[in-house]
Amino acid sequence: MVVLSQKSASLLHMEVLEGSRAVAEVVKRCRPHVISAYPITPQTHIVENLAQMVADGELASEFVNVESEHSAASVCLGAAATGARTYTATSSQGLALMSEVLYNIAGLRLPVVLTCANRTLSAPLSIWNDHQDSLMVRDAGVIQLFAEDCQEAADMHIQAYKLAEDHRVLLPVMVAMDGFILTHTFEPVTIPTQEEVDAFLPPYQPLHYLTPKAPLSMGTWCEPDKFLEVKYMMHQAMEVALTLIPQIAEDFRRHFGRYSGGLIEEYRMDDAQTAFVAMGSLVTTIKDTVDELREEGHRVGLVKIRAYRPFPTQAVARALEGVERVAVIEKAISIGGVGILAADIKSALYGRERPMVGTFIAGLGGRDVTKDSLRWIMERLEEGATLQEFVDLNLSLIGDDEG
Amino acid sequence: MNTPLDRAEPLIAPGHSACVGCGEVLGARLCLDAAGKDVIVTGATGCLEITTSRYPESSWRVPWIHSLFENTAAVAAGIEAALKALGRQDEAKVIAHGGDGATADIGLQALSGMLERGHDVLYICFDNEAYMNTGVQRSSLTPVGARTMTTPPGRQSWGEVIPKKNMPAIVAAHGVPYVAVASVGYPQDLQKKMKKALAVRGPKYLQVHVPCPLGWAFDTSLTIKLAQLAVQTALYPLYELENGTVTEVRKVGRRLPVEEYLKPQGRFRHLLRPGAEKELALIQALADANAQRFGYPPLSSVTVNK
Ligand SMILES: Cc1ncc(C[n+]2csc(CCOP(=O)(O)OP(=O)(O)O)c2C)c(N)n1
Ligand SMILES: [Mg+2]
Numbered sequence: 001m002v003v004l005s006q007k008s009a010s011l012l013h014m015e016v017l018e019g020s021r022a023v024a025e026v027v028k029r030c031r032p033h034v035i036s037a038y039p040i041t042p043q044t045h046i047v048e049n050l051a052q053m054v055a056d057g058e059l060a061s062e063f064v065n066v067e068s069e070h071s072a073a074s075v076c077l078g079a080a081a082t083g084a085r086t087y088t089a090t091s092s093q094g095l096a097l098m099s100e101v102l103y104n105i106a107g108l109r110l111p112v113v114l115t116c117a118n119r120t121l122s123a124p125l126s127i128w129n130d131h132q133d134s135l136m137v138r139d140a141g142v143i144q145l146f147a148e149d150c151q152e153a154a155d156m157h158i159q160a161y162k163l164a165e166d167h168r169v170l171l172p173v174m175v176a177m178d179g180f181i182l183t184h185t186f187e188p189v190t191i192p193t194q195e196e197v198d199a200f201l202p203p204y205q206p207l208h209y210l211t212p213k214a215p216l217s218m219g220t221w222c223e224p225d226k227f228l229e230v231k232y233m234m235h236q237a238m239e240v241a242l243t244l245i246p247q248i249a250e251d252f253r254r255h256f257g258r259y260s261g262g263l264i265e266e267y268r269m270d271d272a273q274t275a276f277v278a279m280g281s282l283v284t285t286i287k288d289t290v291d292e293l294r295e296e297g298h299r300v301g302l303v304k305i306r307a308y309r310p311f312p313t314q315a316v317a318r319a320l321e322g323v324e325r326v327a328v329i330e331k332a333i334s335i336g337g338v339g340i341l342a343a344d345i346k347s348a349l350y351g352r353e354r355p356m357v358g359t360f361i362a363g364l365g366g367r368d369v370t371k372d373s374l375r376w377i378m379e380r381l382e383e384g385a386t387l388q389e390f391v392d393l394n395l396s397l398i399g400d401d402e403g
Numbered sequence: 404m405n406t407p408l409d410r411a412e413p414l415i416a417p418g419h420s421a422c423v424g425c426g427e428v429l430g431a432r433l434c435l436d437a438a439g440k441d442v443i444v445t446g447a448t449g450c451l452e453i454t455t456s457r458y459p460e461s462s463w464r465v466p467w468i469h470s471l472f473e474n475t476a477a478v479a480a481g482i483e484a485a486l487k488a489l490g491r492q493d494e495a496k497v498i499a500h501g502g503d504g505a506t507a508d509i510g511l512q513a514l515s516g517m518l519e520r521g522h523d524v525l526y527i528c529f530d531n532e533a534y535m536n537t538g539v540q541r542s543s544l545t546p547v548g549a550r551t552m553t554t555p556p557g558r559q560s561w562g563e564v565i566p567k568k569n570m571p572a573i574v575a576a577h578g579v580p581y582v583a584v585a586s587v588g589y590p591q592d593l594q595k596k597m598k599k600a601l602a603v604r605g606p607k608y609l610q611v612h613v614p615c616p617l618g619w620a621f622d623t624s625l626t627i628k629l630a631q632l633a634v635q636t637a638l639y640p641l642y643e644l645e646n647g648t649v650t651e652v653r654k655v656g657r658r659l660p661v662e663e664y665l666k667p668q669g670r671f672r673h674l675l676r677p678g679a680e681k682e683l684a685l686i687q688a689l690a691d692a693n694a695q696r697f698g699y700p701p702l703s704s705v706t707v708n709k
Contacts, residue, residue: 033488034481062484067516071477074470074513078445078481081468084488086481104470210466210482212441212495217461219469226458 014190019150019182020045022189023089023115023175026154028059029197030113030161033084033204036064036075040094041127042179043117047089061087069094073101073112080110081218083209085161088112091179092119095133099140105172106141106234108219111164111204112172113157118280118331119179120365128366129179131280131331134308135340141234143173143241144308145261146279150187153177155260158197159248167207168240176308178281180366192256200255238310245307263312265304266319268294272301274381275320275355277345278329279305282362282369286329289374300378305341316348325381326357329369329391333361338388356384362391412464414440419462421454424623426613426630427529428454430587431500434527434611437597440465443486443495445479447505448472450536450615451529466495473509475499476517479524496601497523503530503544506610507568518577518606525600525607528570531615539618543568546638548686549670551618556673561682566689574608575644581607582644587614588630592641592653599643612639620669632664637694638686649697657703658694661687 017025023046027035035054037047053059062079066072069090076086090098095116105112120130134144143163147153153175160173177183192200208216222230242263249261265283268290269275276286283304293300303319305312320326328342337343339359346357358381363369373391380389395401414435421428431451435444444467446452452469455462470478479499486492499517501510506528517524533551534540540553545563550556554563575582581603585593593611600607614630616623633639634653638661641653665671665686674683693699 034484036481036484060488062488064480064484064520066477066480067512067519070474071480071513071516074474074477075481075484077470077474078468078478078483079485079488080481081478082443082482082485082489082491084485086485100471101474108468108470210443210468211491212443212466215440215464215466217456217463217467220456220458220461221453221469222458 014188016186016188017150017191018045018184018186019153019177020184021049022150022154022191023157023177024049024053025191026157026197027087028053029192029194030087030158030201031085032061032087034062034064034076034079035087036066036072037088037090038066038069038072038094040069040091042119042183043089043091043094043115045183046115046117069097070101073098073105076112077101077105077108077110080105080112081108081210083204083206083211085165085204086112087114089115089117091117092121092133095137096121099137102137102142102172103140107230109170109234109237110172111161111170113160113164114172114174115157116174116176117179117183118176126365127179129181129331130364130366131176132333132364134174134176135332138309138340141171141238142309143171143238145173145175146306146308147175147177147182148281148283148304150182150185151189151258152260153182154189154191155252155256155258158192158201159252159261161201162248163241163244165204166244169237169244170207171234171237171241176280181281196255200252242307242310242312261306263307263315264319265306267302267304269301269303269319271299272323273299274325274327274378275300275323276302276327276329276374276377277305277341278302279308279341280331282329282331285369285371286374289371292371293375293378298378311344311348313348316345317352320349320355321352323355326355327360327377327381328357329360329362329377331363333364356381358385359388360391361388367392414464415455416462416464418460419455420457421450422617422623424616424626425450425454426587426615426626427451427502427531429626430529430593430611430613433587433590433593434597434609435465437594438496438498438601441495442498443482444468444498444500445470445475445482446499447475447501447510448536449502449505450531451500451502453536472505474513475501475505475510476514476524476526479526480517480520480522483522483524496525498525498527500527500529502535503528503532504534504542507543507570515577518574518579518608521605523604523606525609528608528610529613530610531613531618533615533618535615535618544570547689548674548682550673551670561679562673570610571608571644575647577606578647579606579608580646583608584610584612584639584641586612586630586634586639586641588612588627588634589641589653596643618670621667625667629664629667632659635659636661636664637690637697637699638664640693640697640699642697652697655699658699658701660702661690
């Protein structure tokens with residue numbers, strides 16, 4: 001599928017690579033000055049690859065092997081404040097440990113780029129995929145872009161630097177890619193050349209940085225009469241990102257011959273009565289299922305959310321216009337609440353002619369979401385699903401299958 | 404490479420909001436003036452940060468960044484790594500500062516990582532022996548017997564019971580080439596150690612004793628006097644550890660009994676009432692052990708002025 005959309009020129013660069021390797025290859029070409037990370041499955045292969053590149057002299061980064069994710073993010077913070085381009089990657093518990101620093105990085109307006117190899121959070125301990133980790137830092141001021149496949153993950157990192165470092169944005173950007181499903185899968189990917197990346201991504205020009213030549217204070221505290229304004233400016237920067245994300249994707253297309261960005265992607269949404277909404281690698285399975293369901297005569301489509309923060313409210317509302325039923329597939333759970341992604345979708349639709357929106361909790365802790373799961377979701381939706389459904393729930397496991 | 408000390412313009416500007424008699428902000432000023440302008444400083448959440456950096460004002464006449472409570476050493480490591488990567492390592496020396504809580508408690512892991520990796524960073528711990536910024540709670544550098552809000556003396560307690568953590572030894576155990584203990588009571592000694600530290604490549608650690616009039620409950624005119632008494636009683640000996648070995652100890656003319664130091668401080672008042680003899684003896688024993696280790700003269704008997 002990826003191959004067909006390539007320009008023939010870029011076919012020359014196509015290789016079959018593990019997702020983590022693909023990400024490492026593009027991060028290398030983005031020339032970060034400082035990389036700092038702490039190992040956690042399934043992020044490890046990304047940083048191991050980068051460490052090897054530094055060890056082989058292919059990459060001239062300072063690679064700081066820290067003692068925790070808290071320090072990994074803090075090293076990036078200090079380095080970015082000094083005017084360096086930085087990179088880190090983590091997952092799950094690591095992101096939780098980083099979360100305090102992520103809020104700080106965002107508030108200090110430092111354009112750190114990080115990868116989240118999405119994995120659930122303990123307990124129970126599980127190394128497998130869902131989106132609980134990224135969504136946990138939803139409100140930190142970190143731009144979050146979700147990748148569907150390895151090519152998109154790789155391409156999004158290049159765009160992430162451009163977005164983060166734009167002086168109208170200056171916020172950290174997190175590329176979220178499904179742990180194992182993408183990080184450990186070999187796919188054909190096109191890795192751009194160094195020259196191509198250099199032509200697209202200029203060297204980092206910090207707006208402010210720490211130097212004795214022009215002393216400034218960063219990270220001062222403020223009183224209630226000023227705090228809101230700082231948050232408002234961060235929010236405005238997110239709004240700017242909303243317009244920049246598609247522009248950068250266009251620019252990327254001009255340079256690299258493929259469009260791997262943007263806020264959302266609509267798949268077979270013309271005349272759709274039912275729409276799936278999802279993020280990440282699950283989208284590929286949904287596309288296949290949509291194709292099958294279409295062949296069977298169902299008017300069904302898909303809206304893929306690529307930018308989760310800033311949330312593309314307008315684009316989502318437009319894409320779902322005229323749809324009767326929406327199935328939001330959540331790879332995370334707000335325990336005691338109703339859908340995390342669904343809350344954004346519903347709010348995008350508020351005040352309009354609204355479809356019925358069902359929330360489907362699926363794929364937690366790495367459970368497969370199969371075509372059958374998706375067909376079940378379709379059926380439930382057509383029956384008029386309740387507020388929140390748990391997909392493939394096995395009640396016999398908890399001795400609750402009798403009554 | 405440091406610019407000469409300009410007395411008219413201390414690198415921490417006046418106008419900050421530290422308490423009258425604050426030992427910490429004085430210590431920071433002495434340290435920074437010894438370091439000179441060509442530094443990049445990062446500081447932990449705590450009194451020093453709060454009193455010097457209320458937006459839109461700042462007392463820092465050098466580049467300075469505050470991030471969080473426990474990550475100062477890691478932020479400093481990032482600054483140092485960036486300077487290296489950008490080919491700017493000759494531009495500035497990197498200094499990190501934290502209170503005793505930031506250093507010995509919540510930030511100990513990040514500090515250990517920075518030391519172990521050998522970053523070219525000077526870490527300064529301003530030791531006022533409790534979490535002052537949050538209203539005087541104990542830290543692992545709170546001394547035995549001290550009253551804090553979380554180690555209150557009561558019907559079954561004499562205050563803090565756990566001896567002060569030996570931070571200089573912990574730092575030295577990382578193979579750090581230069582570790583020094585200093586005090587605002589001895590400004591020249593402090594500034595000499597700052598300069599010596601900054602001349603060393605790699606990680607170095609300076610722990611500065613900084614009395615806190617509010618947290619220790621003493622008269623604001625006594626900051627320097629108390630800092631000196633801590634040294635003279637051998638409760639806070641000043642020394643240098645070079646490559647793990649004690650190389651210098653600040654000499655005292657005569658050694659004083661610990662009561663001299665405890666008496667002016669409200670945080671120890673409960674120990675000077677009848678019934679606390681055992682606790683008092685314990686503190687004297689701690690001082691005696693220090694005195695022996697660092698070669699102090701025998702205890703002088705002084706007449707206690709009422
Ligand atoms: C993670 C976290 N926990 C707790 C705090 C609250 N806090 C801020 S400063 C401080 C105490 C600082 O004590 P110390 O490091 O000794 O510095 P001092 O104020 O005494 O100079 C505490 C507990 C915080 N800011 N962050
Ligand atoms: Mg303190």
